[in-house]
Amino acid sequence: MARGTTFRTWDDYFIPGTSVLRNKFTTPGKPHGEPDPDKLRTMEEAAAAFRLEELRQHPIVGRFDYAHMKAIHGAIFKDVYEWAGQERTAPIGQFMVKEGHSYYPAGPQLTAAAEAEYAKIAAADYVQGLGRDDFVTELAERWGELNVVHSFREGNTRTQFVFFSELCEQAGHRLDTEVFKPGNPLREEFVKARFHSQDTGRNDQLAAVLDQAIAQPPPPGRDPGGDPGRGLSQGGPALRAASLPQAPSTARSMTPHPQSVAARAARRTGRSGPETGRG
Numbered sequence: 325m326a327r328g329t330t331f332r333t334w335d336d337y338f339i340p341g342t343s344v345l346r347n348k349f350t351t352p353g354k355p356h357g358e359p360d361p362d363k364l365r366t367m368e369e370a371a372a373a374f375r376l377e378e379l380r381q382h383p384i385v386g387r388f389d390y391a392h393m394k395a396i397h398g399a400i401f402k403d404v405y406e407w408a409g410q411e412r413t414a415p416i417g418q419f420m421v422k423e424g425h426s427y428y429p430a431g432p433q434l435t436a437a438a439e440a441e442y443a444k445i446a447a448a449d450y451v452q453g454l455g456r457d458d459f460v461t462e463l464a465e466r467w468g469e470l471n472v473v474h475s476f477r478e479g480n481t482r483t484q485f486v487f488f489s490e491l492c493e494q495a496g497h498r499l500d501t502e503v504f505k506p507g508n509p510l511r512e513e514f515v516k517a518r519f520h521s522q523d524t525g526r527n528d529q530l531a532a533v534l535d536q537a538i539a540q541p542p543p544p545g546r547d548p549g550g551d552p553g554r555g556l557s558q559g560g561p562a563l564r565a566a567s568l569p570q571a572p573s574t575a576r577s578m579t580p581h582p583q584s585v586a587a588r589a590a591r592r593t594g595r596s597g598p599e600t601g602r603g
Contacts, residue, residue: 334414337407337477345478347404371403372482379486388450388491389442390475397476397483405478411435412477420474425522427474437473441466445491452495459497460538463488464531468521492538500539510536 339346339356347357349367358364379399386392398409412420412430419426428434444466445451451462467488474480485501492499503510510533517529 332413333416337414346406348406349404368401368404372400372479375400375403376482376486383490388445388487388494390438393442393470393475393483393487396486397479400482400486401479407477408479411438411475414477423519425519427472427522434473434475438470438475441469441473444469450494451491454495456497456538459495460531460535463492464527464534467534468518468527468530471518472522498539499534500537503537 337345339359342359344359344361344364345357347364347368349358349364350356358367379396384392384395384399386395394409394411401408411434414430416430419429421427428437448454448462448466451459451466454462467484471480471484476483485504489499489501502508504514505511513533514530517533520529521527
């Protein structure tokens with residue numbers, strides 16, 4: 325697929341005849357990128373790790389809105405995927421399902437749900453000025469809701485970690501990414517909590533996990549307040565390790581989950597936004 329082409333169908337994301345995502349690791353014999361999934365995973369993780377370190381040293385300035393999240397995703401995956409930083413365009417008309425857990429269909433519903441969630445971050449004054457308990461609850465709500473929107477075809481978790489680490493610091497807290505490194509029990513609890521959030525519409529388990537990861541505020545002199553567009557970032561190797569890199573998804577068949585996102589949203593009629601606060 326030529327540079328600049330928009331991905332519109334699910335199959336557009338894959339190397340023809342394979343279940344491997346098209347990528348930028350092209351050679352004369354591999355015009356659509358590296359077709360070996362194991363090699364692609366290694367190459368993707370290396371490229372993303374380099375860009376994550378770059379973001380740690382030079383954070384993207386933004387307003388913690390959709391454009392900010394897209395810019396972070398684009399910076400992390402610009403060496404790997406043509407669609408880095410772009411909202412996914414598939415699947416249309418059915419839910420995207422990974423490991424049996426559903427996310428929003430692509431299209432206007434996804435865009436509206438995402439924009440509504442970023443508006444809530446702004447309405448909450450970027451979660452500044454809250455006591456610890458309220459801060460953790462609000463952080464879990466916003467993180468859980470944006471995760472179920474799942475704006476990007478791949479790389480959502482790594483992008484979310486950068487975004488929410490910066491948001492935490494901006495609000496005068498610090499997300500201790502060390503506790504999410506491989507081998508730490510809280511890493512698995514985080515994964516389970518997000519799936520629980522998707523399946524039940526509640527973010528209470530995610531809040532309980534995040535509560536264990538919120539460290540003491542930055543030391544004096546860091547000036548955590550002020551312009552919400554500063555986009556601070558910390559973490560270094562810990563942030564990279566915490567970001568749960570996985571093999572690029574190879575799933576082609578996407579079917580609606582029995583407990584669909586639409587059904588959960590319908591049960592929340594009357595609350596603000598197309599993807600209102602769950603739980």
